[in-house]
Amino acid sequence: MAKRxxxxxxxxxxxxxxxxxxxxxxxxxxxxxxxxxxxxxIGSRRAFDLANAQLAAGIAVTQVGAAEPDWPNLGFxxxxxxxxxxxxxxxxxxxxxxxxxxxxxxVRLALSGRVGGIVTAPLNKEALxxxxxxxxxHTEMLAELTxxxxxxxxxxxxxxxxxxxxxxVALQDVPSRLTPxxxxxxxxxxxxxxxxxxxxxxxxxxxxxxxxAGEGGLFGRQDIEVSQPVIxxxxxxxxxxxxxxxxxxxxxxxxxxQYDAVxxxxxxxxxxxxxxxxxxxxxxxxxxxxxxGVNITLGLPIIRTSVDHGTAFDIAGKGIANERSMIEAIEYxxxxxxx
Numbered sequence: 026m027a028k029r030x031x032x033x034x035x036x037x038x039x040x041x042x043x044x045x046x047x048x049x050x051x052x053x054x055x056x057x058x059x060x061x062x063x064x065x066x067i068g069s070r071r072a073f074d075l076a077n078a079q080l081a082a083g084i085a086v087t088q089v090g091a092a093e094p095d096w097p098n099l100g101f102x103x104x105x106x107x108x109x110x111x112x113x114x115x116x117x118x119x120x121x122x123x124x125x126x127x128x129x130x131x132v133r134l135a136l137s138g139r140v141g142g143i144v145t146a147p148l149n150k151e152a153l154x155x156x157x158x159x160x161x162x163h164t165e166m167l168a169e170l171t172x173x174x175x176x177x178x179x180x181x182x183x184x185x186x187x188x189x190x191x192x193x194v195a196l197q198d199v200p201s202r203l204t205p206x207x208x209x210x211x212x213x214x215x216x217x218x219x220x221x222x223x224x225x226x227x228x229x230x231x232x233x234x235x236x237x238a239g240e241g242g243l244f245g246r247q248d249i250e251v252s253q254p255v256i257x258x259x260x261x262x263x264x265x266x267x268x269x270x271x272x273x274x275x276x277x278x279x280x281x282x283q284y285d286a287v288x289x290x291x292x293x294x295x296x297x298x299x300x301x302x303x304x305x306x307x308x309x310x311x312x313x314x315x316x317x318g319v320n321i322t323l324g325l326p327i328i329r330t331s332v333d334h335g336t337a338f339d340i341a342g343k344g345i346a347n348e349r350s351m352i353e354a355i356e357y358x359x360x361x362x363x364x
Contacts, residue, residue: 028060028061028062028063028141029063029138029139029140029141029362030063030064030065030096030100030139030140030141031062031063031064031065031140031141031142031143031144031355031358031359031362032064032065032066032067032102032130032131032134032135032140032142032143032144033046033064033065033066033067033143033144033145033146033355034067034068034104034124034127034128034130034131034143034144034145034146035066035067035068035069035072035073035104035123035124035127035146036068036124036127036145036146036147036148036336037120037121037123037124037147037148037149037152037336038068038069038071038072038111038120038123039072039111039112039113039114039115039116039117039120039149039152039336039338039341040120040146040147040148040149040335040336040337040338040341041146041147041336041337041340041341041346042068042072042146042147042336043068043069043072043073043075043076044076044079044080044341044342044344044346044348045146045332045346045347045348045350045351046066046068046073046076046146046348046351047073047076047077047080047082047084048080048082048346048348048351049348049351049352049355050064050066050082050084050086050099051080051082051084052348052352053352053355054084057098057099058098060098062098062355062359063096063098063099064098064099064100064355065089065096065100065101065102065134065140066086066099066100066101066102067101067102067103067104067127067130067131068103068104068123068127068146069103069104069107069111069123070088070101070103070107071107071111072111072113073086073101075113075342076342079342079344080344084099085099086099086100086101087099087100087101088100088101088103089101089102090102091130091133091134091139102130104123104126104127104130105122105123105126108122108123111123113341113342114338114339114340114341114342115338116149116151116152116155116338117152117155118152118155118156118157119156120149120152120156121148121149121151121152121153121154121155121156121158122156122158124148124149124152124153124156124158125148125153125156125158125166128143128145128148128163128166128167128170129170131143131145132167132170132171132327135327135328135329136171136326136327141328141358141362142327142328142329142330142358142361142362143327143328143329143330143358144329144330144331144351144354144355144358145163145329145330145331145332145354146331146332146351147331147332147334147335147336147337148162148163148336149335149336149338150162161192161193162192162193163320163322163329163331164176164178164192164193164322165193167322167325167329168325171325171326171327173324173325173326175207175210175324176322176323176324176325177189177210177211177214177215177322177323177324178192178320178321178322178323179214179215179218179286179320179321179322179323180295180296180299180300180318180319180320180321180333181299181318181319181321181357182299182302182303182317182318182319182333183302183317184279184280184282184285185276185279185280185298185299185302185303186215186218186219186279186285186286186287187276187279187286187287187288187289187295187296187298187299188211188214188215188218188286188287188288188289188295188323189211189288189289189290189291189292189295190202190203190207190208190211190288190289190290190291191203191290191291191292192291192292193292194291194292196291199234199290199291200234200245200247202291203234203247203251203252203290204251205251205254205255208231208251208252208255208288209255209259210324211288212229212231212255212259212264212266212288214323214324215227215229215286215288215323216229216264217323218286218321218323218361219285219286221360221361222357222360222361223360224285226265227265227285227286228265228267228283228284228285228286229264229265229266229267229284229285229286229287229288230266230267230268230270230275230278230279230283230284230286230287230288231252231255231256231266231267231268231269231270231287231288232268232269232270232271232272232275232276232287232288232289232290232294232295233248233252233268233269233270233271233272233275233290234247234248234252234269234290234291235247235248236271236272236273237271238268238269238270238271239269248269252268252269253268253269256268256269267284268288270287272289272290272294275287276298279298280298280302299318299333300318300333303317303318303333303350304317304318304334305317317333317349317350317353318332318333318334318350318353319331319332319333319350319353319354319357320332320333320354321357321361328358328361328362329358330354330355330357330358330361331354332350332351332354333350334350
Protein backbone atom coordinates (compact mmCIF):
# COMPACT_ATOMS: atom_id res chain seq x y z
CA MET A 26 0.00 0.00 0.00
CA ALA A 27 1.32 3.45 -0.94
CA LYS A 28 2.39 5.69 1.88
CA ARG A 29 -0.01 8.45 2.86
CA UNK A 30 1.15 11.84 4.03
CA UNK A 31 1.44 12.69 7.69
CA UNK A 32 0.10 16.14 8.52
CA UNK A 33 2.46 18.24 10.64
CA UNK A 34 0.54 21.03 12.39
CA UNK A 35 2.74 24.00 13.24
CA UNK A 36 1.18 24.89 16.58
CA UNK A 37 1.72 28.50 17.59
CA UNK A 38 3.74 30.18 14.79
CA UNK A 39 5.30 32.49 17.39
CA UNK A 40 6.82 29.53 19.23
CA UNK A 41 9.52 27.07 18.23
CA UNK A 42 7.16 25.03 16.02
CA UNK A 43 8.37 26.52 12.71
CA UNK A 44 12.01 26.00 13.67
CA UNK A 45 11.73 22.38 14.79
CA UNK A 46 9.66 21.53 11.70
CA UNK A 47 12.32 23.04 9.41
CA UNK A 48 15.10 21.23 11.27
CA UNK A 49 13.20 17.93 11.19
CA UNK A 50 12.65 18.28 7.44
CA UNK A 51 16.37 18.90 6.99
CA UNK A 52 17.24 15.80 8.99
CA UNK A 53 14.68 13.74 7.06
CA UNK A 54 15.52 15.20 3.63
CA UNK A 55 16.82 11.95 2.11
CA UNK A 56 13.68 10.06 3.08
CA UNK A 57 11.48 12.82 1.70
CA UNK A 58 13.43 12.88 -1.56
CA UNK A 59 13.10 9.11 -1.86
CA UNK A 60 9.33 9.13 -1.21
CA UNK A 61 9.95 6.95 1.86
CA UNK A 62 8.27 9.69 3.89
CA UNK A 63 5.55 12.16 2.90
CA UNK A 64 4.71 15.21 4.97
CA UNK A 65 2.09 17.92 4.69
CA UNK A 66 2.92 20.92 6.88
CA ILE A 67 -0.11 22.97 8.00
CA GLY A 68 0.38 26.41 9.49
CA SER A 69 1.76 29.86 8.70
CA ARG A 70 3.85 29.89 5.52
CA ARG A 71 5.32 33.23 6.57
CA ALA A 72 6.60 31.72 9.84
CA PHE A 73 7.95 28.65 8.04
CA ASP A 74 9.79 30.74 5.43
CA LEU A 75 11.26 32.95 8.15
CA ALA A 76 12.63 29.93 10.04
CA ASN A 77 13.86 28.34 6.81
CA ALA A 78 15.77 31.51 5.90
CA GLN A 79 17.19 32.11 9.39
CA LEU A 80 18.50 28.55 9.56
CA ALA A 81 19.71 28.60 5.94
CA ALA A 82 18.13 25.15 5.70
CA GLY A 83 17.13 25.39 2.04
CA ILE A 84 13.99 23.30 2.50
CA ALA A 85 11.98 23.28 -0.73
CA VAL A 86 8.29 23.00 0.11
CA THR A 87 5.41 23.31 -2.33
CA GLN A 88 2.29 25.31 -1.50
CA VAL A 89 -0.79 23.12 -1.98
CA GLY A 90 -4.55 23.20 -1.52
CA ALA A 91 -6.51 20.77 0.64
CA ALA A 92 -8.66 19.65 -2.29
CA GLU A 93 -5.81 18.91 -4.70
CA PRO A 94 -5.88 15.26 -5.84
CA ASP A 95 -2.19 14.70 -5.17
CA TRP A 96 0.52 16.40 -3.14
CA PRO A 97 4.30 16.39 -3.44
CA ASN A 98 6.32 14.51 -0.82
CA LEU A 99 6.70 17.76 1.12
CA GLY A 100 3.76 20.11 0.82
CA PHE A 101 2.57 23.17 2.70
CA UNK A 102 -1.09 23.95 3.43
CA UNK A 103 -1.89 27.44 4.69
CA UNK A 104 -3.94 27.21 7.89
CA UNK A 105 -5.54 30.67 7.75
CA UNK A 106 -5.02 34.24 6.56
CA UNK A 107 -1.61 35.57 7.55
CA UNK A 108 -1.23 38.19 10.26
CA UNK A 109 1.72 40.52 10.60
CA UNK A 110 1.10 40.61 14.35
CA UNK A 111 2.63 37.15 14.76
CA UNK A 112 6.25 37.61 15.81
CA UNK A 113 8.66 35.02 17.25
CA UNK A 114 8.40 34.88 21.02
CA UNK A 115 5.35 37.18 21.27
CA UNK A 116 2.10 35.75 22.61
CA UNK A 117 -0.96 36.80 20.61
CA UNK A 118 -4.53 35.82 19.81
CA UNK A 119 -3.48 35.41 16.16
CA UNK A 120 -0.97 32.78 17.19
CA UNK A 121 -3.75 30.93 19.01
CA UNK A 122 -6.00 31.24 15.97
CA UNK A 123 -3.37 29.68 13.71
CA UNK A 124 -2.83 26.89 16.24
CA UNK A 125 -6.48 25.93 16.19
CA UNK A 126 -7.00 26.29 12.44
CA UNK A 127 -4.02 24.07 11.66
CA UNK A 128 -5.25 21.28 13.92
CA UNK A 129 -8.79 21.67 12.60
CA UNK A 130 -7.60 21.20 9.02
CA UNK A 131 -5.33 18.30 10.00
CA VAL A 132 -8.18 16.49 11.75
CA ARG A 133 -10.46 17.01 8.76
CA LEU A 134 -7.87 15.52 6.41
CA ALA A 135 -7.18 12.59 8.73
CA LEU A 136 -10.88 11.78 9.17
CA SER A 137 -11.31 11.78 5.39
CA GLY A 138 -8.32 9.48 4.92
CA ARG A 139 -6.24 12.05 3.01
CA VAL A 140 -3.48 11.80 5.61
CA GLY A 141 -2.43 8.82 7.70
CA GLY A 142 -2.24 10.78 10.94
CA ILE A 143 -1.28 14.13 12.43
CA VAL A 144 1.84 15.20 14.29
CA THR A 145 1.40 18.37 16.33
CA ALA A 146 3.97 21.02 17.22
CA PRO A 147 3.29 22.87 20.50
CA LEU A 148 0.56 25.43 21.03
CA ASN A 149 0.21 27.99 23.79
CA LYS A 150 -2.91 27.59 25.94
CA GLU A 151 -3.10 31.29 26.83
CA ALA A 152 -2.89 32.33 23.17
CA LEU A 153 -5.46 29.69 22.25
CA UNK A 154 -7.90 31.07 24.82
CA UNK A 155 -7.22 34.66 23.74
CA UNK A 156 -8.35 33.60 20.27
CA UNK A 157 -11.62 32.31 21.70
CA UNK A 158 -10.83 28.60 21.69
CA UNK A 159 -11.32 27.49 25.26
CA UNK A 160 -9.50 24.18 25.54
CA UNK A 161 -7.03 23.07 28.22
CA UNK A 162 -4.81 21.66 25.49
CA HIS A 163 -4.48 19.55 22.34
CA THR A 164 -5.99 16.41 23.87
CA GLU A 165 -9.32 18.01 24.71
CA MET A 166 -9.43 19.92 21.41
CA LEU A 167 -8.86 16.75 19.41
CA ALA A 168 -11.54 14.90 21.33
CA GLU A 169 -14.12 17.55 20.44
CA LEU A 170 -13.02 17.86 16.81
CA THR A 171 -13.31 14.10 16.32
CA UNK A 172 -16.51 13.71 18.36
CA UNK A 173 -14.89 11.40 20.88
CA UNK A 174 -15.21 11.29 24.65
CA UNK A 175 -12.75 9.51 26.87
CA UNK A 176 -9.49 9.99 24.99
CA UNK A 177 -6.27 9.12 26.80
CA UNK A 178 -2.85 10.78 26.88
CA UNK A 179 0.20 8.54 26.61
CA UNK A 180 3.76 9.85 26.94
CA UNK A 181 6.67 7.87 25.53
CA UNK A 182 10.44 8.20 25.88
CA UNK A 183 12.38 5.07 25.05
CA UNK A 184 10.85 2.27 27.10
CA UNK A 185 9.13 4.78 29.40
CA UNK A 186 5.50 4.67 28.26
CA UNK A 187 2.97 6.25 30.60
CA UNK A 188 -0.76 6.71 30.03
CA UNK A 189 -3.01 8.81 32.25
CA UNK A 190 -6.36 8.34 33.96
CA UNK A 191 -6.66 12.15 34.28
CA UNK A 192 -4.60 15.05 32.93
CA UNK A 193 -5.64 18.70 32.91
CA VAL A 194 -7.72 18.79 36.09
CA ALA A 195 -7.12 20.19 39.56
CA LEU A 196 -5.44 17.77 41.92
CA GLN A 197 -8.46 17.88 44.23
CA ASP A 198 -10.61 16.52 41.39
CA VAL A 199 -8.38 13.56 40.57
CA PRO A 200 -9.95 10.99 42.96
CA SER A 201 -13.39 11.49 41.43
CA ARG A 202 -11.96 10.86 37.94
CA LEU A 203 -10.76 7.41 39.00
CA THR A 204 -13.72 5.12 38.27
CA PRO A 205 -13.72 1.43 37.35
CA UNK A 206 -14.97 2.30 33.86
CA UNK A 207 -12.31 4.94 33.24
CA UNK A 208 -9.47 2.76 34.55
CA UNK A 209 -10.47 -0.19 32.38
CA UNK A 210 -10.79 2.12 29.37
CA UNK A 211 -7.28 3.53 29.90
CA UNK A 212 -5.78 0.07 30.34
CA UNK A 213 -7.54 -1.21 27.21
CA UNK A 214 -6.32 1.71 25.07
CA UNK A 215 -2.80 1.44 26.48
CA UNK A 216 -2.70 -2.26 25.64
CA UNK A 217 -3.98 -1.58 22.12
CA UNK A 218 -1.26 1.04 21.57
CA UNK A 219 1.45 -1.35 22.76
CA UNK A 220 0.18 -4.04 20.40
CA UNK A 221 0.22 -1.40 17.64
CA UNK A 222 3.95 -0.80 18.06
CA UNK A 223 4.75 -4.49 18.00
CA UNK A 224 4.71 -5.62 21.64
CA UNK A 225 3.04 -9.04 21.43
CA UNK A 226 2.07 -9.44 25.11
CA UNK A 227 1.98 -6.05 26.82
CA UNK A 228 2.83 -5.89 30.51
CA UNK A 229 1.01 -3.01 32.18
CA UNK A 230 1.32 -1.74 35.74
CA UNK A 231 -1.27 0.52 37.36
CA UNK A 232 0.23 3.21 39.59
CA UNK A 233 -1.35 3.76 42.97
CA UNK A 234 -3.24 6.96 43.59
CA UNK A 235 -2.29 7.20 47.26
CA UNK A 236 1.07 6.84 49.06
CA UNK A 237 1.96 3.16 49.56
CA ALA A 238 -1.23 2.22 47.66
CA GLY A 239 -3.24 3.51 50.61
CA GLU A 240 -1.37 1.55 53.30
CA GLY A 241 -4.32 -0.73 53.97
CA GLY A 242 -6.75 2.18 53.92
CA LEU A 243 -4.85 4.51 56.24
CA PHE A 244 -4.11 6.94 53.38
CA GLY A 245 -7.23 6.48 51.29
CA ARG A 246 -9.27 3.60 49.92
CA GLN A 247 -9.40 4.32 46.17
CA ASP A 248 -6.59 1.88 45.36
CA ILE A 249 -8.28 -0.85 47.36
CA GLU A 250 -11.90 -0.26 46.36
CA VAL A 251 -11.58 1.04 42.79
CA SER A 252 -8.28 0.03 41.19
CA GLN A 253 -7.68 -3.40 42.72
CA PRO A 254 -10.95 -5.01 41.56
CA VAL A 255 -10.41 -3.80 37.98
CA ILE A 256 -6.84 -5.11 37.95
CA UNK A 257 -7.94 -8.45 39.40
CA UNK A 258 -10.71 -8.83 36.80
CA UNK A 259 -8.37 -8.07 33.90
CA UNK A 260 -5.76 -10.49 35.25
CA UNK A 261 -8.45 -13.20 35.37
CA UNK A 262 -9.14 -12.46 31.70
CA UNK A 263 -5.55 -13.43 30.95
CA UNK A 264 -4.12 -9.94 30.58
CA UNK A 265 -0.75 -9.06 32.11
CA UNK A 266 -1.93 -6.22 34.36
CA UNK A 267 -0.55 -5.68 37.86
CA UNK A 268 -0.96 -3.19 40.70
CA UNK A 269 -1.70 -0.87 42.23
CA UNK A 270 2.05 -0.33 42.48
CA UNK A 271 3.16 2.56 44.75
CA UNK A 272 4.05 5.63 42.74
CA UNK A 273 7.51 5.97 44.29
CA UNK A 274 8.69 2.64 42.82
CA UNK A 275 6.52 1.89 39.78
CA UNK A 276 8.50 4.09 37.38
CA UNK A 277 11.83 2.66 38.51
CA UNK A 278 10.46 -0.78 37.67
CA UNK A 279 9.22 0.51 34.30
CA UNK A 280 12.66 1.89 33.50
CA UNK A 281 14.17 -1.46 34.50
CA UNK A 282 12.01 -3.17 31.89
CA GLN A 283 9.67 -5.02 34.27
CA TYR A 284 6.66 -3.45 32.48
CA ASP A 285 5.95 -2.12 29.01
CA ALA A 286 3.80 0.74 30.27
CA VAL A 287 2.41 2.31 33.41
CA UNK A 288 -1.05 3.77 33.90
CA UNK A 289 -0.63 6.94 35.98
CA UNK A 290 -3.45 8.48 37.97
CA UNK A 291 -2.85 12.16 37.21
CA UNK A 292 -0.86 14.62 35.11
CA UNK A 293 2.23 15.24 37.22
CA UNK A 294 2.53 11.66 38.45
CA UNK A 295 2.99 10.51 34.87
CA UNK A 296 4.73 13.51 33.33
CA UNK A 297 7.52 14.04 35.84
CA UNK A 298 9.36 10.71 35.38
CA UNK A 299 9.11 10.80 31.58
CA UNK A 300 10.28 14.39 31.30
CA UNK A 301 13.00 13.94 33.91
CA UNK A 302 14.57 11.27 31.71
CA UNK A 303 13.72 12.87 28.36
CA UNK A 304 15.07 16.36 29.05
CA UNK A 305 18.87 16.44 29.13
CA UNK A 306 20.53 19.44 30.78
CA UNK A 307 24.07 20.76 30.45
CA UNK A 308 25.33 20.64 34.07
CA UNK A 309 27.71 23.53 33.45
CA UNK A 310 25.17 26.00 32.06
CA UNK A 311 21.81 24.58 33.15
CA UNK A 312 20.56 24.84 29.57
CA UNK A 313 18.57 22.16 27.73
CA UNK A 314 20.67 20.04 25.39
CA UNK A 315 18.08 17.49 24.29
CA UNK A 316 14.28 17.36 24.47
CA UNK A 317 13.14 13.81 23.85
CA GLY A 318 9.70 12.29 24.17
CA VAL A 319 6.41 11.86 22.38
CA ASN A 320 2.82 12.62 23.39
CA ILE A 321 0.27 10.23 21.84
CA THR A 322 -3.51 10.62 22.05
CA LEU A 323 -5.26 7.27 22.36
CA GLY A 324 -8.91 6.55 21.69
CA LEU A 325 -9.33 8.85 18.69
CA PRO A 326 -10.52 7.72 15.25
CA ILE A 327 -7.27 9.18 13.90
CA ILE A 328 -3.59 8.81 14.75
CA ARG A 329 -2.12 11.75 16.63
CA THR A 330 1.36 12.15 18.07
CA SER A 331 3.06 15.27 19.37
CA VAL A 332 6.26 16.70 20.70
CA ASP A 333 6.54 16.51 24.47
CA HIS A 334 7.42 20.13 25.15
CA GLY A 335 5.93 23.60 24.93
CA THR A 336 6.20 26.61 22.64
CA ALA A 337 9.36 27.93 24.37
CA PHE A 338 8.67 31.58 23.51
CA ASP A 339 11.87 32.51 25.34
CA ILE A 340 14.04 30.90 22.64
CA ALA A 341 11.73 31.23 19.62
CA GLY A 342 13.46 32.68 16.57
CA LYS A 343 16.95 32.15 17.99
CA GLY A 344 17.78 29.00 16.05
CA ILE A 345 18.63 26.92 19.12
CA ALA A 346 15.48 24.78 19.53
CA ASN A 347 16.02 21.01 19.43
CA GLU A 348 14.07 18.96 16.87
CA ARG A 349 14.62 15.51 18.39
CA SER A 350 11.14 15.25 19.90
CA MET A 351 9.53 16.26 16.59
CA ILE A 352 11.43 13.55 14.73
CA GLU A 353 10.44 10.98 17.35
CA ALA A 354 6.80 12.05 17.05
CA ILE A 355 6.94 11.63 13.27
CA GLU A 356 8.50 8.19 13.64
CA TYR A 357 5.85 7.09 16.17
CA UNK A 358 3.07 8.29 13.87
CA UNK A 359 4.62 6.32 11.00
CA UNK A 360 4.70 3.13 13.05
CA UNK A 361 1.10 3.50 14.18
CA UNK A 362 -0.12 4.46 10.69
CA UNK A 363 1.28 1.31 9.10
CA UNK A 364 -0.36 -1.10 11.53
